[in-house]
Amino acid sequence: MSESEFYVVVGAGHAGGRAVEAMRGAGFAGRIILIGDEPHLPYERPPLSKELLQGRPEAHTPVRDDAFYAENDIDCRLGQRATTLDLDGKIVMLDDGSSVSYDKLLLATGGAVRRLALPGADLANIHYLRTLDDSRAIQGGLGDGKRVVVVGGGFIGLEVAASVRQQGCAVTVLEMADRLMGRAVLPEISAAFLSLHTDQGVNIRLNTGIASFEGDGSVSHAITADGEKIPADMAVVGVGIIPETALAADAGLAVDNGIVVDEFGRTSAPDVYAAGDVTNHLNPLYGRHIRLESWQNAQNQAIAAAKTMCGDTQAYSEVPWMWSDQFDANLQVAGMPESWDRVVFRGNPRSTDFIGFQMAGDRLVGAMSVNRPRDMRVARRLIGGDKPLDDAALADESVSMRDLMR
Template sequence: MNAEHSRPGVVVVGGGHAGMQAAESLRTEGYEGPVTVVVDDPHPPYQRPPLSKDYLGGSHAAPLPLRGPRFAAEHRIHLRTGVSATGIDRQRRTVHLDTGEEVPYTHLVLATGAANRRLTCPGAELDGVHGLRTLADAQRLNAELAAARRVVVVGAGFIGLEFAAGARARGLAVTVLEFAPRPMGRAVSPVTGDWFAQAHIASGVDLRLGEGIDRCEGTGRVEAVVSTTGDRYPADLVVVGIGVAPNTALAGDAGLEVDNGVVVDASLRTSDPAVLAVGDCASFPSVHAGVRSRLESVQNATDQARHAARTILGRSADYTDLPWFWSQQGPWKLQIAGLYRAGDHTVARGDPTAGKFSVYCFRDRALVAVESVNRPADHMTARKLINGQVPLTPAQAADPALDLRAVAHAATIAA
């Protein structure tokens, strides 16, 4: 460790979108002390979203880097790749590494992310059964896709459907098993979920709703999947997308409060004021959800990282940034602003039959979320409407003659 980084400074554990943004924001916000980023992945930090889209489609021979090759040096950031944090001594304010080193800190940012939930059914350990989250996962999948003919995807969330669309585009036979009654059930409204179900079916995906996985069969390598209905689906490859669990072991072992994530307050501090948590691993009080939430998105990761940097520098405030998400599933780009909740009133705008529409979600007569399919202008307008708390009724949202961009613009000028 060099002399500068042997002094106490800010240590960031995690090199994903949240971790790298936290380090960058500390510098751009004026922090002059040592900044160390500890990354357990041996590769330089890379973008994860393309791994289930462009990378598997063969568009990129290498992963897209999160920052340029000179970024760390230019920002005086000590980037430690291929090194794991194994413990936190909160009394001495040091982070223990698997190299045997101890890194001192004045503030610690946990950006440890999340890990794929694994299948626990019989046969889950067979070759050919894969998760998809890291570059290593994507590389293994890419190596096997060339020889595959029949793929079973377990889970119809964003990752599962993105992969399914990519596999269909390569001409593979694809079956998707989803135990819930509709795809993306926890993330989108029934209107949007049902539309995507029909769209994937029309593209040739064998989408089985209300049907989970019972077991994988094969000798050494997977040969078939048997579902909870007893149906058997031949498979050369199985991709598992049944959600993720936050990486909280480091925080929990250090005595920090953990509850479906590392528990933080509105300024993103944990139960120890010197330790903050951001991104997929953080459970925070969301003003948009109205309850404590843990969000898995690039936007939330980067916005929370910026906020944490300002908190460390004494510019503490509540984190209130509007959440937004996106998913590219073959020819359909889904963009979401805000958070839908079961029971919200919905109205559609546009033409679902043409694959270009938006669903406006209202709660207590207020616009809380907009889900847009191949309507990027709607998405940008929705963010302005929700952020500005612009009064809008369901009847207005459903009226194609009303220019919502003009409504949003007028409200911005008035504000």
Template sequence: MSKEEHFVVIGAGHAGGVAVQSLRNFGHEGRVTLIGDEATLPYERPPLSKDLLHSPNDSDFQLIRDADYYNDLNIDILLKKTAVSIDAETKLILLNNGESIHYDKLLLTTGGRPQTLDIPGSELENILTLRTIEDSRAIEANLNKGAQILVVGGGFIGLEVAASARMRGAEVIVLEANSRLMGRSLPAEASDVFLKLHAENQISVRLNQSVKKFLGKNEVHEVATISGETIKADAVIVGIGILPETNLAESAELKIDNGIVVDEYARTSNPYIFAAGDNTNHFNPMLKRHIRLEAWLNAQDQALAAARTMCSDLKAYNKVPWMWTDQFDVNLQIAGFTEKWNNFIIRGDINRRDCTGFQVEGGLIRSALSINRPRDMRVARRMISAQLPFSESELEDDDIPLRDLLKSAKSK
């Protein structure tokens, strides 16, 4: 690496914040610039749908690092600046203020943008999505006791917002278009646990239900559903997933397919441009195919891999996917590749919300979940990564510690 090389990171979210400090850790001595369109330094996103909605202050707002840290590493940070295009031939980034920045190597950590509903009335005020600290503050401002809150989407974010709103005393209704909550990630048995949890906390969940149109004058006041029901709403929070942010990648003529296509080293189709985080569709060596993830750990670890690659120290990103959610007093963690749960083995008591479950294929654990058992999940992730056969009967036996099963499997 030359001390004259300028490494630029576009996107000051979690992945971007991790990447710039990692570039220094892996030995880059040239210029490092981080460009972000928000007004704040990189910060932790998970509290946005949890702790920050529980209380009307920012005491749980967490910067990844403070300004002094970046200054000490001689990292230039450009906030409230939006990159609008990339000329890959000249290696120039055009900003929204007309300024151009030259790079030698470029990392895109632009994340994703919330999906919205393109239906009548969607332009009304108080129809909100959640991605940034400002989004979280806007939602929190509506969570008054007795407020009528409608959440569209029964996935992780939607249910976390619903739980937070209910804990603030709001009246909450959740509309989910599919037949199960968190249906893309959970087996039916676990989905039922969360349906009951929200019902116990006086949240009305309507499955197989979606919005036909929003009603109101300037602000939304009612929501009409496809079944003909009209629901009063002081605010609507739409949590139906995100779309990978690929506009800049398209301007650079990178390969796009459900995100920016990268290999296990975070390399794009251009040898001088790299990508990491929610905006990527990355090759997973364990699966031997590309996958796109929307998770905190993926943003962090893929950013580390990208920084390492940019510093010419190749190490494949080959981590087991992992994510978690906290809703009321229940902690759910999921690891692995959760496309299907057709051989779901449970240890513990799922009805008491105290269990660990496994999806087993050909003796190998493909995915795992834990409900209020975080210690089990730490071992389960290692069991998935080991790619060793396990006895289904022993996995089900709650009297045998998982760490003993893993130790035994490794010794064979």
């Protein structure tokens, strides 16, 4: 690492922000250029669908304050998009026609929202939620009694539903599947959140697809696949993201459901690294590649990749973990098992106060909790460990979770 070296980071999101911080933390004294197409310095996204939509702008969470970038001599090129990557010349071209050379490059381009291609999808007041500006636009359109249709009963859709309901809106959620958050959580968790939302007055419509939107300039109705017309002053679509791989793929990097990287964030090209939502990375705990969309992964994979770039080789090897907050319920999911043979519950799975342990033999391979953050902290340490666990003790509230670790 010399002072004359250039490190370039493309994508000024959570991962990009943590990466440049970690580079300076690792003692890199060369030039750092951070390129981001949003007009904002790096920030964390979780508040966008929660506090910020609930009208609490103070919850905005920049990764670091403005002064940090100046004090650490990080050249932030905001509002600029990287358009082409030349691996042989080690050059990144930007959309204003300029270019930057790099000695080492980190791609932290995240994901772009999956957009609906349906009649009426271009009407005004149909929103997607990925950025601070998206969140502000949705929040600015809310008001008591406004009718909001949320398309998608996954994490983002349900967080939006909860937040806008708390702003006095009449909310309908359209979910194609037969349960909420179906790809990510146990059926008991889906059922608990269905009750929670219904009790709070959210109209959840399972097995209901969206066919089109209608309106005169601005959306007035969402039309379901069954032909039902649901009045809407606003629609928010939350149907997932697509990893932003175009730059990498066009340059010839290995891409397969994300940029393929090893446990150190190394891509298929020398001196090119990637981190965050955009990667399909090798997780050494599982011995397979996974792509995650979570705060933990954006934060810690980026730090590991940045340290590796600086010569302090560090593998990213963690039990995947994420959370969601909806009304007064905190949901946490840990582990990513491909299979398990049974689920043991501590607490009542028909309430909003329980944890489910996914067991394979006598080993814990995953856990999901509702309003049990302390139990989850212990579960995260037990997952993937070599401690045999007993179903009866796991289920028994009188046995402390900490005792299970002994």
